[in-house]
Amino acid sequence: MTKVNIMKNMPEKVIIPLKQHDGSICEPLVKKGDMVCEGQKIGECGSYDSASVHSSVSGEVVSIEEAPHPSGNKVNSVVIQPSEDAECVDFKPKDVPVSELANLIKDAGIVEHYGTPTHMVLKPEGKNIDTVLVNATSSEWIGGHYDTPSQYSSQVLDALKLLMKAAGASRGAIVLRNDDLESISAFDGLNFDGKNITVAPLVGKRKVKYYFKDMASDIVVVSQDHIYGRKILDLFTYNVTGRKVSFGCDPTDVGVAICSVKSAKALYDAVNAGKPYIETVVSVSGKVKDPQKILVRIGTPFKDVIEACGGYIGEAGKLIANGAITGVAQYTDDVPVSKTTTSIFVQSVDEVVRGESVACIHCARCVDVCPVNLVPSRLTALADQGRFDECRQMHIMNCVECGRCAAVCPSKIHVLQLIRYAKSSIEKAYEDFAPKQSSTNLKLGCCGGE
Amino acid sequence: MTLTTLLIQAMATLGGLGLVIGIMLIAASKLFKVETNPLVEEVVEVLPGANCGACGFAGCADFAERVVNENAPLDGCPVGGFETVKEIGGILGQEVSEAEKEYPYLRCNGGIHCVDRFDYVGIEDCTAVIMLSDGEKGCNYGCMGRGTCVRACPFDAITIGEDRLPIVNKNLCKSCGLCIEACPNEVLMFAKDSEKVHVQCNSHDKGKAVKAVCEIGCIGCKICEKNCPEEAITVTKFLAEIDQDKCTACGICVEKCPQKCIEIK
Amino acid sequence: MTESNRDIVIIIGKLVLISVVASALLAITYVPTSEQLKKNYAEARTATLAELMPQAAEFEAVYGDEIINDEGDREILYYRAKDSSGNLIGYAFFRQHPGAQGLLEVAGGVDVSFNEVTGMSVMSHTETPGLGSKITEPAFRDQFKNVKVADLSLSKSGGAIDSITGATISSQAVIDALNAQVEVIQVAEG
Amino acid sequence: MTFTISAPPHKKESITFNKLTLAKIIALMPVVLLSVYLFGLPALGIVIAGILAAVVTEVAIQKAFDQKITIADGSAVLIGLMIAMVVPPEVPLWIPMIGSVFAIGIGKHAFGGIGSYVFNPVLAAWVFLSLAWGSIMAPASYPQTTALSDLVLETGAGVMAGVSPLALLLAGCILILLRYVEWRIPVSFFVTTILLAVLLGDSLSYVILGVVLFGVLFLATDTSTSPVTKNGRVIYGIVCGVLVVVYGHFANYVDATFYGLFLANCVSALIDNNTLPGSYGSETYLQRKYKRILSKVPFKDRLEVLLDD
Amino acid sequence: MAADVSLFQIFMDGVFIKNFLIIQFLGLCSFVGVTKDTKSAAGMSGAVIFVMALAATVSYLIYSFVLIPLKLEFLSLISFIVVIAALVQLVEFVVRKNIPSLYRSLGIYLPLITTNCAVLGVVLLNVLNEYSFIQSVVFGVAAGIGYTIVMLMMSGIRERSTLVSVPSSVRGLPQAFFIATMLSMAFVNYFGVIPL
Amino acid sequence: MNALSEFIRGITKDNPIFGLVLGLCPTLAVTTSIENAIGMSAGTAFVLICSNLLISALRKQIPPSVRLPIFILIIATFVSIVEMVMKAYFPPMYAALGVFIPLIVVNCIIIGRAEAYANKNNMFYSLIDALGSSTGFLLVLVLIGGIRELLGTGQIVTFGVQIIQLPINPITYMILSPGAFLTIGVLMAIVNYRKAKKLARGG
Numbered sequence A: 001m002t003k004v005n006i007m008k009n010m011p012e013k014v015i016i017p018l019k020q021h022d023g024s025i026c027e028p029l030v031k032k033g034d035m036v037c038e039g040q041k042i043g044e045c046g047s048y049d050s051a052s053v054h055s056s057v058s059g060e061v062v063s064i065e066e067a068p069h070p071s072g073n074k075v076n077s078v079v080i081q082p083s084e085d086a087e088c089v090d091f092k093p094k095d096v097p098v099s100e101l102a103n104l105i106k107d108a109g110i111v112e113h114y115g116t117p118t119h120m121v122l123k124p125e126g127k128n129i130d131t132v133l134v135n136a137t138s139s140e141w142i143g144g145h146y147d148t149p150s151q152y153s154s155q156v157l158d159a160l161k162l163l164m165k166a167a168g169a170s171r172g173a174i175v176l177r178n179d180d181l182e183s184i185s186a187f188d189g190l191n192f193d194g195k196n197i198t199v200a201p202l203v204g205k206r207k208v209k210y211y212f213k214d215m216a217s218d219i220v221v222v223s224q225d226h227i228y229g230r231k232i233l234d235l236f237t238y239n240v241t242g243r244k245v246s247f248g249c250d251p252t253d254v255g256v257a258i259c260s261v262k263s264a265k266a267l268y269d270a271v272n273a274g275k276p277y278i279e280t281v282v283s284v285s286g287k288v289k290d291p292q293k294i295l296v297r298i299g300t301p302f303k304d305v306i307e308a309c310g311g312y313i314g315e316a317g318k319l320i321a322n323g324a325i326t327g328v329a330q331y332t333d334d335v336p337v338s339k340t341t342t343s344i345f346v347q348s349v350d351e352v353v354r355g356e357s358v359a360c361i362h363c364a365r366c367v368d369v370c371p372v373n374l375v376p377s378r379l380t381a382l383a384d385q386g387r388f389d390e391c392r393q394m395h396i397m398n399c400v401e402c403g404r405c406a407a408v409c410p411s412k413i414h415v416l417q418l419i420r421y422a423k424s425s426i427e428k429a430y431e432d433f434a435p436k437q438s439s440t441n442l443k444l445g446c447c448g449g450e
Numbered sequence B: 001m002t003l004t005t006l007l008i009q010a011m012a013t014l015g016g017l018g019l020v021i022g023i024m025l026i027a028a029s030k031l032f033k034v035e036t037n038p039l040v041e042e043v044v045e046v047l048p049g050a051n052c053g054a055c056g057f058a059g060c061a062d063f064a065e066r067v068v069n070e071n072a073p074l075d076g077c078p079v080g081g082f083e084t085v086k087e088i089g090g091i092l093g094q095e096v097s098e099a100e101k102e103y104p105y106l107r108c109n110g111g112i113h114c115v116d117r118f119d120y121v122g123i124e125d126c127t128a129v130i131m132l133s134d135g136e137k138g139c140n141y142g143c144m145g146r147g148t149c150v151r152a153c154p155f156d157a158i159t160i161g162e163d164r165l166p167i168v169n170k171n172l173c174k175s176c177g178l179c180i181e182a183c184p185n186e187v188l189m190f191a192k193d194s195e196k197v198h199v200q201c202n203s204h205d206k207g208k209a210v211k212a213v214c215e216i217g218c219i220g221c222k223i224c225e226k227n228c229p230e231e232a233i234t235v236t237k238f239l240a241e242i243d244q245d246k247c248t249a250c251g252i253c254v255e256k257c258p259q260k261c262i263e264i265k
Numbered sequence C: 001m002t003e004s005n006r007d008i009v010i011i012i013g014k015l016v017l018i019s020v021v022a023s024a025l026l027a028i029t030y031v032p033t034s035e036q037l038k039k040n041y042a043e044a045r046t047a048t049l050a051e052l053m054p055q056a057a058e059f060e061a062v063y064g065d066e067i068i069n070d071e072g073d074r075e076i077l078y079y080r081a082k083d084s085s086g087n088l089i090g091y092a093f094f095r096q097h098p099g100a101q102g103l104l105e106v107a108g109g110v111d112v113s114f115n116e117v118t119g120m121s122v123m124s125h126t127e128t129p130g131l132g133s134k135i136t137e138p139a140f141r142d143q144f145k146n147v148k149v150a151d152l153s154l155s156k157s158g159g160a161i162d163s164i165t166g167a168t169i170s171s172q173a174v175i176d177a178l179n180a181q182v183e184v185i186q187v188a189e190g
Numbered sequence D: 001m002t003f004t005i006s007a008p009p010h011k012k013e014s015i016t017f018n019k020l021t022l023a024k025i026i027a028l029m030p031v032v033l034l035s036v037y038l039f040g041l042p043a044l045g046i047v048i049a050g051i052l053a054a055v056v057t058e059v060a061i062q063k064a065f066d067q068k069i070t071i072a073d074g075s076a077v078l079i080g081l082m083i084a085m086v087v088p089p090e091v092p093l094w095i096p097m098i099g100s101v102f103a104i105g106i107g108k109h110a111f112g113g114i115g116s117y118v119f120n121p122v123l124a125a126w127v128f129l130s131l132a133w134g135s136i137m138a139p140a141s142y143p144q145t146t147a148l149s150d151l152v153l154e155t156g157a158g159v160m161a162g163v164s165p166l167a168l169l170l171a172g173c174i175l176i177l178l179r180y181v182e183w184r185i186p187v188s189f190f191v192t193t194i195l196l197a198v199l200l201g202d203s204l205s206y207v208i209l210g211v212v213l214f215g216v217l218f219l220a221t222d223t224s225t226s227p228v229t230k231n232g233r234v235i236y237g238i239v240c241g242v243l244v245v246v247y248g249h250f251a252n253y254v255d256a257t258f259y260g261l262f263l264a265n266c267v268s269a270l271i272d273n274n275t276l277p278g279s280y281g282s283e284t285y286l287q288r289k290y291k292r293i294l295s296k297v298p299f300k301d302r303l304e305v306l307l308d309d
Numbered sequence E: 001m002a003a004d005v006s007l008f009q010i011f012m013d014g015v016f017i018k019n020f021l022i023i024q025f026l027g028l029c030s031f032v033g034v035t036k037d038t039k040s041a042a043g044m045s046g047a048v049i050f051v052m053a054l055a056a057t058v059s060y061l062i063y064s065f066v067l068i069p070l071k072l073e074f075l076s077l078i079s080f081i082v083v084i085a086a087l088v089q090l091v092e093f094v095v096r097k098n099i100p101s102l103y104r105s106l107g108i109y110l111p112l113i114t115t116n117c118a119v120l121g122v123v124l125l126n127v128l129n130e131y132s133f134i135q136s137v138v139f140g141v142a143a144g145i146g147y148t149i150v151m152l153m154m155s156g157i158r159e160r161s162t163l164v165s166v167p168s169s170v171r172g173l174p175q176a177f178f179i180a181t182m183l184s185m186a187f188v189n190y191f192g193v194i195p196l
Numbered sequence F: 001m002n003a004l005s006e007f008i009r010g011i012t013k014d015n016p017i018f019g020l021v022l023g024l025c026p027t028l029a030v031t032t033s034i035e036n037a038i039g040m041s042a043g044t045a046f047v048l049i050c051s052n053l054l055i056s057a058l059r060k061q062i063p064p065s066v067r068l069p070i071f072i073l074i075i076a077t078f079v080s081i082v083e084m085v086m087k088a089y090f091p092p093m094y095a096a097l098g099v100f101i102p103l104i105v106v107n108c109i110i111i112g113r114a115e116a117y118a119n120k121n122n123m124f125y126s127l128i129d130a131l132g133s134s135t136g137f138l139l140v141l142v143l144i145g146g147i148r149e150l151l152g153t154g155q156i157v158t159f160g161v162q163i164i165q166l167p168i169n170p171i172t173y174m175i176l177s178p179g180a181f182l183t184i185g186v187l188m189a190i191v192n193y194r195k196a197k198k199l200a201r202g203g
């Protein structure tokens, strides 16, 4: 297990975006010149689809302005200059009743790595959650904050219980990756709640429901192949539970809440240490002198993080938040680490992919690699011509944005970019009347095509 | 066989055939009657048939139906031009008068004069660039020059020029406005040929911010506003706007503008 | 369509009227033209026969048993060609045969000993213009002048006739027609 | 420091179209060399004439229509080379040249160039030449692969593409393993042809003629003219196989390859349009049937998991 | 002579060897007009098969039982075309009433089957070849199937072609003709090889 | 409306083949040689002129609901008459054209012009329209026929006179059906290209 370093140097200033989640932007609770403490709430929004924002350092608010955000767009942010003289509060464990857990989560500003505030996932308005899944299949989040695998496994299980409590769900599962033997061995044989845990593989039609029954337990640990992509929630839900999510819906519509290890840990800390979500583990890789996993304060600019990792090697050509396959390229290294930042990847100028795209040669390599049976080449052509309705009928909304199609294309077509273009246009067009009824019979991402 | 018998037989045969067919067709037309408005079909006839949707309806036939049955405006089809409007008017018995033709006008002269914040690799499309980050150009209001409008135009009327700004070929443009709709930054607008003077900038940023990213952007200095003898110019939110009804195309503002961002055609 | 019954009658009446007028016109045209056609047909046949066997002075029709029209005429199987002194110098015939696109009608002549074909002529055909239609052209037809019956096959199969490029089917059809009819006559004449 | 911005993914495989064509050209080289050995210098002349005409046509057309000149991608060279390989080596030089002009001008650019054409330009050119000058295009001999040595060097081959089945097979297999060439089409093609040939009583040696291998590995797998869906490619291979065997059974397998694959090109788009995959996770027809049968099985408690929820 | 032509041969002739669209050039207007998408092409083809079979039947009856006995063969052209016109108009009425979507997509082309050379072609060829009743009907259906096959191929290719870049001056009709060139090349020699 | 411009329109803008895209079947089927092209155009022109005149004359009498059958009746009558008369009295000409005459019935140009023009205009203009369309049809047919004959046979022989001979190996392909499609495809692409150029220049 890779060791997580803690970033020691205090950054010159931290930039805390007032919106680090999908939903409404927070109103600043401070103004220029105010002194703030570490952990102090500095932004809040009354509406349910929002998560509070806290200061990650003690210091002085130097400005509240539109600043770069790792999502690519500029967002209203609080810029704080750390200073020694600000007094600090100690965090105290909180004893909260179950009914208050969701509010605690919102208040602690816990957000899933994919952007949705965690309380929205656990307690969606008007929906019931019966199963909570902790997704530990993505390498970046495993082991963050924990010193040993055993500590990690029991804490995650505790966190899962908390999540289930918060959601009012009866069942929960931790989903590991088949090739992450370290974690598997950490869970295997673990005694939890008087039961021995066995890590069970998800194969074929043997979904998690089978293991709940087979092991006569409400909490199971399962493992599956690594799937990746930005929009894997629906696919993940289907692969793990067999439930299909229809167009315009999300897993909560079929009673499934998906949390990351990271938010599970944050909830654990919020309850057991009273600590809001102010620091996160970021794995820094690529062309930096000392690639590592590093615990940083939210709001730390990328350049300070990279500095802490020894700085760039040579001239950097591309700075990517969240990984080389699905991440967002940044145009400046002044962007801050936000709650949804999991990694920073640096490419040198020569490594930047700039293949000029030529016409699609219908080689079908993209078709062969697509994990959700799409025909990316055709979707691309349709998207390029603005024929979004036909894209929709070809299940474009199923795309998990894994980028494999674009990676293998010999014509260097910007396949994924075009697909996302079409998806965003379709979403815009359907915003107003998305069919929000939930059903387990609907096909995964079935978008009215049939 | 004599000519007479042949004649009679032939006439009887074909006449009988005609009779049978006539009766059959009339019967069928009664049996399978479908109500159609002949006016609609006439209007469809005169429409250009491009089915481009510029009228805002689902194709030419739909537009025709709306014009006839739901009083949609006669000049709803921008593609057909005045000829079509006149013909529709003729069919529906309405008087029409010709409006002056409008063409898309680009309110930005940035192009290569405006700095790029980064180096973009991806599909040639302004909306796509904006999806990735707020846009490639230093100015968030200006033209991206990635040609979303070019792709939107069904008549191939727009090309991107040397200076990375779109050029509209007025011979090909049918004033359908699809490009204007498509532009993510709303820098295109309709302008009549008779409107001679235009501000070539769309930036509402403060003067300093404009100067930092663009050599020729409007900085909102109000010199033009003060100098215009017709009081046709107002500067709102750091951007000059010309009231075309008042403008006499005297050209004074063009001369006075320190940034040279007012154009006279 | 909101015609009253009266309108319907008028419409049908007009339809019938036009049909009747049209058929009358056609019938009136048909009678003289069909006469002329028969004449042309006979003339064309005579001319072709004469061309195939220039030495012959008279062609004696050999009738089959089948009755082909109301007047009780019987079908003509072939002609015996006789010179001015009445000697039998050969046989001439017309033969229909399927070509590449439709029926061909081929005329041919053969000498008394069934040794040589005297010539060939295509009376009618519906072959592809530019391809099969070349069977009417002299370049193809002239190959059949005085060709041995034994050599009556395509050069591909060792015969004396070069087929038309791209129209082997038509070329073969002409040859087949001649061969078949020569055989028929041979059998009939013993 | 100016950063680059692009949509994900930020890492891509290094494969390019140019590499694909280059690999195919290299893969064909052994066969070209063997045929020069077999047919002598005229074969070399044909190759040069074909390639030259293809490249010149490509440049001329792209100049005339203000397009980017793309001879560097090797597609014109590959087309010219393949045309040289499918005409008999004893034809006059203008035959491959006109073939190349037709292939590039009509077969490729009239349909929109790389990726847009629906009919393989090489096949189109071969059919054109055969229809235009049938007698010139008839090969001097049709191969009769009988001995094992014929697989290495087929002396009876009438065209260059047929001189060495083994060299073609090796080249094709390497390309398939490198994933430069699609595997579904050749596999389903060979399964089909072998089954059909056995059924019709044709000698199996015809199925592995050099020309047939060339056709299947290099022409049928032309990406632009074959379906992109997975099922579509399997079906396409079967269609190719059936069409080649039918013609080959009645005539010969050399012409059959070209005519059959060309005819298969005509239905490729139709196959493609009708085999678009359904939504991920939706049941196929067979799965539904399977489920219904299972639900009738009495001892289904252990099988139940397969039924999902 | 027609009696010795096997039904299989007539069928193959109609479907492939003498394919109406791309070998005989009959019915081209709908070929280039209604093949932009597979649905319309299939609908049009269905209508054509139906009309062809019907026309072959009716025209045979009229020809053998009215025109020949009365020696009015010279009226064959005019009576055939009138009968076809009436049939098509009937089909049009029915389709317009019952399948409006199909009617809309076939647009002007449905009435145009009337003068679709292909339908008249079937009838005239039946007479020319002296086909018997059963042969006539088989030929009519075969011609319709041949028409359908080519229409489907064409529409599949044209549908796919909308996804790729085609030079603007080739887009539309010229492209349709280029595709037709290739289809025709593929058909012209292939099926002749099958012995009938 | 001016007679000359109506006439020219039939050759250029409303050219039956390139403008209206009507009557493709005979265009492709008979253009294996210039001779056939001329013959077909002549037959078509005769029927087109006669039917346009007659339909224009009768246009007020023709009930709209049975318009089509009546047009067809009229056209078929003319075609049959032409066929019979020619067969009987001009056998050599019939020999050259015979095959194509019945095809005229279904030539979309005739019914198309009847419907689009003669049914709405007076006899004089209908005549001019028929003349214009016929001329346009003739020119295109001769062009296509010329190209196909020259390339396909290596020479052009019209009414027994050899006009030109090329020192090439005849391209049989051009005589076959694909050659017809190819020729018209290339010609149409050229026409489109020129149209687009003209439009962009503001013509």
Ligand SMILES: Cc1cc2nc3c(=O)[nH]c(=O)nc-3n(C[C@H](O)[C@H](O)[C@H](O)COP(=O)(O)O)c2cc1C
Residues within 6 Å of the ligand: C156, C163, C164, C165, C166, C167, C168, D130, D134, D135, D138, D251, D255, E189
């Ligand atoms: C697929 C195909 C099969 C052929 N089969 C034969 C054949 O079996 N016998 C033959 O003599 N020629 C055959 N040929 C050659 C053609 O018939 C060739 O066009 C002909 O020999 C030249 O035409 P011509 O003799 O009419 O000038 C074949 C050609 C092709 C394309």
Ligand SMILES: Cc1cc2nc3c(=O)[nH]c(=O)nc-3n(C[C@H](O)[C@H](O)[C@H](O)COP(=O)(O)O)c2cc1C
Residues within 6 Å of the ligand: C100, C101, C127, C128, C131, C132, C133, C164, C165, C166, C167, C168, C169, C170, C171, D134, E023, E188, E189, E192, F176, F177
């Ligand atoms: C449109 C078309 C028309 C044809 N017309 C004829 C024809 O009139 N006569 C004929 O013999 N073959 C005709 N054929 C058949 C081909 O020419 C056939 O391939 C040829 O006869 C084969 O012989 P070859 O290649 O050996 O010369 C036609 C084929 C097509 C496609």
Ligand SMILES: Cc1cc2nc3c(=O)[nH]c(=O)nc-3n(C[C@H](O)[C@H](O)[C@H](O)COP(=O)(O)O)c2cc1C
Residues within 6 Å of the ligand: A368, D176, D177, D179, D183, D187, D230
């Ligand atoms: C007959 C056969 C041949 C195969 N050949 C190859 C091959 O050449 N290259 C390869 O990568 N995989 C080959 N495979 C394996 C397939 O790649 C494998 O089944 C496929 O990747 C499964 O995933 P897919 O169906 O999603 O593509 C072959 C499989 C079969 C049955």
Ligand SMILES: Cc1cc2nc3c(=O)[nH]c(=O)nc-3n(C[C@@H](O)[C@H](O)[C@H](O)CO)c2cc1C
Residues within 6 Å of the ligand: E027, E028, E029, E030, E111, E112, E113, E114, E115, E116, E117, E118, F020, F021, F022, F023, F068, F107, F108, F109, F111, F112, F113, F115, F116
């Ligand atoms: C009544 C009638 C009217 C026609 N009018 C047109 C027309 O306006 N435009 C057109 O493109 N084709 C027209 N045609 C041509 C049409 O016949 C079609 O292209 C062919 O009949 C198909 O074989 C018309 C045909 C008929 C029967």
Ligand code: SF4
Residues within 6 Å of the ligand: A229, A366, A369, A370, A371, A372, A374, A376, A398, A399, A400, A401, A402, A403, A404, A405, A406, A416, A419
């Ligand atoms: S379309 Fe591309 S990005 Fe989307 S799931 Fe398929 S391979 Fe991944």
Ligand code: SF4
Residues within 6 Å of the ligand: A359, A360, A361, A362, A363, A364, A365, A366, A367, A376, A377, A380, A405, A408, A409, A410, A411, A412, A413, A415, D228
């Ligand atoms: S990988 Fe690229 S070239 Fe190949 S089919 Fe997909 S989009 Fe087209």
Ligand code: SF4
Residues within 6 Å of the ligand: B106, B126, B142, B143, B144, B145, B146, B147, B148, B149, B150, B166, B182, B183, B184, B185, B186, B187, B188
């Ligand atoms: S005008 Fe608008 S759409 Fe056109 S290039 Fe500029 S920003 Fe893009």
Ligand code: SF4
Residues within 6 Å of the ligand: B104, B152, B153, B154, B155, B156, B157, B158, B168, B172, B173, B174, B175, B176, B177, B178, B179, B180
């Ligand atoms: S330039 Fe704009 S307004 Fe003009 S035709 Fe094109 S899209 Fe329409």
Ligand code: FES
Residues within 6 Å of the ligand: E025, E026, E027, E028, E029, E030, E115, E116, E117, E118, F022, F023, F024, F025, F026, F106, F107, F108
């Ligand atoms: S002329 Fe139009 S279909 Fe034949």
